[in-house]
Amino acid sequence: MTAVQRAAARREHGDPFAAAARPRRWGAWYVTEHKLRAMRAYGGGLVANAIFNPVLTLYTFGVGLGSLISANSSPNAVDGVSYLAFVMPAMLCGALLMVGAEEGWFTFMSGFKWNEIFPAMRSAPISSAQVIDGTIMMVVIRLLVTGVIYYVIGLLFGAVQLGWSLLMVPIGALSALALALPVAAIACATVNDRGQHNIVMRLIVSPMTLFAGTMYPLTILPIWLQWVGWVSPLWHAAQLSRSLSYGLDEPGWLIAVHWLVLIVPAVIGWRLAVRNATRRLQK
Amino acid sequence: MPAEPVIRARGLVKRYDDFTAVDGLDFEVAPGESFGLLGPNGAGKSTTMRMVGAVSTRTAGELEILGLDPDRYGPEIRSQLGVVPQQDNLDQELRVRDNLLVYGRYFGLSHGLVAQRADALLEFAQLVDKAKSRVDDLSGGMKRRLTIARALINEPRILMLDEPTTGLDPQARHILWDRLFRLKEQGTTLVLTTHYMDEAEQLSDRLIVVDHGRIMAEGTPSRLIREYSTREVLELRFGSERNATAAADLAGIGDRHEVLPDRLLIYDDDGEAALGEVVRRGYQPITSLVRRSSLEDVFLRLTGRSLIE
Numbered sequence: 001m002t003a004v005q006r007a008a009a010r011r012e013h014g015d016p017f018a019a020a021a022r023p024r025r026w027g028a029w030y031v032t033e034h035k036l037r038a039m040r041a042y043g044g045g046l047v048a049n050a051i052f053n054p055v056l057t058l059y060t061f062g063v064g065l066g067s068l069i070s071a072n073s074s075p076n077a078v079d080g081v082s083y084l085a086f087v088m089p090a091m092l093c094g095a096l097l098m099v100g101a102e103e104g105w106f107t108f109m110s111g112f113k114w115n116e117i118f119p120a121m122r123s124a125p126i127s128s129a130q131v132i133d134g135t136i137m138m139v140v141i142r143l144l145v146t147g148v149i150y151y152v153i154g155l156l157f158g159a160v161q162l163g164w165s166l167l168m169v170p171i172g173a174l175s176a177l178a179l180a181l182p183v184a185a186i187a188c189a190t191v192n193d194r195g196q197h198n199i200v201m202r203l204i205v206s207p208m209t210l211f212a213g214t215m216y217p218l219t220i221l222p223i224w225l226q227w228v229g230w231v232s233p234l235w236h237a238a239q240l241s242r243s244l245s246y247g248l249d250e251p252g253w254l255i256a257v258h259w260l261v262l263i264v265p266a267v268i269g270w271r272l273a274v275r276n277a278t279r280r281l282q283k
Numbered sequence: 284m285p286a287e288p289v290i291r292a293r294g295l296v297k298r299y300d301d302f303t304a305v306d307g308l309d310f311e312v313a314p315g316e317s318f319g320l321l322g323p324n325g326a327g328k329s330t331t332m333r334m335v336g337a338v339s340t341r342t343a344g345e346l347e348i349l350g351l352d353p354d355r356y357g358p359e360i361r362s363q364l365g366v367v368p369q370q371d372n373l374d375q376e377l378r379v380r381d382n383l384l385v386y387g388r389y390f391g392l393s394h395g396l397v398a399q400r401a402d403a404l405l406e407f408a409q410l411v412d413k414a415k416s417r418v419d420d421l422s423g424g425m426k427r428r429l430t431i432a433r434a435l436i437n438e439p440r441i442l443m444l445d446e447p448t449t450g451l452d453p454q455a456r457h458i459l460w461d462r463l464f465r466l467k468e469q470g471t472t473l474v475l476t477t478h479y480m481d482e483a484e485q486l487s488d489r490l491i492v493v494d495h496g497r498i499m500a501e502g503t504p505s506r507l508i509r510e511y512s513t514r515e516v517l518e519l520r521f522g523s524e525r526n527a528t529a530a531a532d533l534a535g536i537g538d539r540h541e542v543l544p545d546r547l548l549i550y551d552d553d554g555e556a557a558l559g560e561v562v563r564r565g566y567q568p569i570t571s572l573v574r575r576s577s578l579e580d581v582f583l584r585l586t587g588r589s590l591i592e
């Protein structure tokens with residue numbers, strides 16, 4: 001459309017271009033705002049969960065199981081540090097992974113099906129990509145808040161020292177996205193829920209969590225099971241977090257692999273979620 | 284010079300794989316006009332609305348909304364529209380007023396302006412005392428009014444309503460019609476689909492009758508009735524077994540007959556005279572009714588089918 005035609009359209013019909021300028025730019029943020037407002041209704045439960053979960057797990061595994069391990073070997077029995085210090089970064093990443101698995105499925109399924117707000121947003125001057133991006137931003141905010149709470153409780157337990165180790169929060173959030181966004185891409189293409197989420201949780205997420213070197217170093221497992229850890233974002237996030245937390249020594253190439261295994265699925269999942277949502281919303 | 288149309292469709296087509304939902308529609312809507320799409324379920328009305336709403340992309344044909352192509356200027360067009368979908372898609376997790384607040388933000392409006400408009404719209408939709416209620420706690424009519432209020436948060440130039448009163452009780456329908464009349468008086472262009480002929484007659488200045496994705500007829504409700512029906516209709520019931528045989532015996536009475544499973548319709552400008560002739564031929568119907576022709580009769584004439592089946 002030429003400038004002259006655009007000026008004519010404006011004279012004739014008011015100014016749709018001015019009206020759409022802000023939504024074109026900030027649309028994704030408006031979606032995040034909407035989701036955060038909705039979260040207020042059940043935010044208390046989320047925060048309570050974010051507090052109790054680390055308190056219970058760090059106490060049970062770090063302190064309880066940790067003292068047993070220390071008593072039977074030495075105080076720095078795993079990786080040269082206390083069991084609590086070893087387990088805490090992986091537990092934080094694991095907690096965020098669970099939040100990611102839940103948000104990736106339920107929030108995106110819901111927006112299309114159970115609480116059809118995505119089509120409603122699309123009737124406003126918001127693009128399908130903005131609907132997805134804004135929802136992902138809300139998930140990232142929830143992950144970061146949950147992660148910071150976990151980290152602070154880790155500090156109180158003495159499981160970690162304040163410093164670069166704080167980066168385990170965004171690393172954990174990234175590992176959660178490496179799972180959540182591919183799951184969201186599936187949700188965006190799923191018209192009827194026939195238990196796909198249960199299959200993903202039981203056959204993919206559970207083994208990825210159990211065999212990801214969370215409670216013990218991955219090398220303890222027989223070699224034929226270790227590959228589960230290698231493909232699990234949780235192991236890679238836990239190793240990165242441990243290197244920041246207590247200086248676990250990892251070769252440079254392995255650190256690069258850790259980042260790749262976190263970033264690649266997240267980016268692919270994100271693009272597929274946008275593509276699937278766009279197809280569905282503009283049918 | 285007549286005003287430029289706000290909607291212009293030429294040969295509009297939407298295909299899903301092998302199925303053609305909309306098959307070459309041509310229509311224009313003038314500013315401030317109330318334009319109806321009348322047709323049975325599955326006629327292609329909602330698909331047309333989604334294309335006009337710059338949500339669904341067309342397969343072929345030309346479409347301009349406010350002089351803009353929806354394929355390129357979707358957000359610009361949608362910034363000027365209010366959309367009331369067939370199924371209310373309010374956010375169930377939010378309270379009534381919050382639904383208006385978050386939606387207003389999608390149009391880039393400031394928090395202050397959205398709050399101001401939300402309060403005015405709650406008043407308009409008669410939902411002030413429900414402002415803090417959960418959406419789930421609202422009746423069907425209230426949810427519908429809230430959806431309409433939400434569609435008005437951006438003060439749209441065109442309000443699109445897909446089956447606005449389906450599933451509502453008569454009282455709720457009349458409240459809703461009243462709100463829509465007010466908007467029409469204020470100069471808002473209304474585009475609505477319906478399969479209720481009384482709704483189409485009440486709310487539309489002009490309408491198209493759509494079936495199988497094609498336009499069967501176009502005009503004002505009164506013109507369509509004049510063109511495709513008689514002034515009055517005589518409805519006779521002889522019992523489901525006998526309607527067809529009675530129709531054969533009553534040939535020649537009125538302009539035209541329609542035999543439906545439960546009744547026989549005789550189209551005649553003077554229904555009472557037609558009834559007199561029926562009785563004179565020795566027939567005593569179980570019930571008889573003389574009424575004015577409606578859009579239902581137009582549809583029956585055009586498609587051989589009833590609107591609500």
